[in-house]
Amino acid sequence: xxxxxxxxxxxxxxxxxxxxxxxxxxxxxxxxxxxxxxxxxxxxxxxxxxxxxxxxxxxxxxxxxxxxxxxxxxxxxxxxxxxxxxxxxxxxxxxxxxxxxxxxxxxxxxxxxxx
Numbered sequence: 618x619x620x621x622x623x624x625x626x627x628x629x630x631x632x633x634x635x636x637x638x639x640x641x642x643x644x645x646x647x648x649x650x651x652x653x654x655x656x657x658x659x660x661x662x663x664x665x666x667x668x669x670x671x672x673x674x675x676x677x678x679x680x681x682x683x684x685x686x687x688x689x690x691x692x693x694x695x696x697x698x699x700x701x702x703x704x705x706x707x708x709x710x711x712x713x714x715x716x717x718x719x720x721x722x723x724x725x726x727x728x729x730x731x732x
Contacts, residue, residue, distance in 0.1 A: 621675040625683035645692040653694035658703040677722040
C-alpha cells in the first residue's frame with residue numbers, strides 16, 4: 618500500500634483496481650521529460666519519479682497493449698518499445714516480472730529494492 622504503480626500509457630486495466638491503496642501514474646502523462654531523442658531515452662526522468670520518497674516502493678509496468686497504444690498515437694516523446702529496450706539494458710532498473718505480454722521494473726541499487 619502507498620506504492621507508485623507507473624504505467625507506460627493510460628491504457629492499463631489494473632489502473633482502476635484497489636485505487637485507494639496505490640498511486641497510479643503514467644509515463645505518457647506524468648513524467649517531466651528532458652529529452653525526446655530516441656537514441657538516448659531519458660531514463661533519468663523515470664528514475665527521478667520512481668525515487669520519490671513519498672512512495673515505499675515503485676514499479677513500472679510496460680505491456681504489449683500499452684506499446685500498441687503508443688505506436689498508434691505517439692503518446693511519448695520516445696517510442697515506448699524503444700524505451701522498454703533501454704530500460705532492459707540499463708543497470709538503473711531491475712526486471713521483477715516478465716512474460717510475452719508485460720514486463721515490470723523496479724529501481725536497482727540502494728534505493729530500489731522493495732522495503
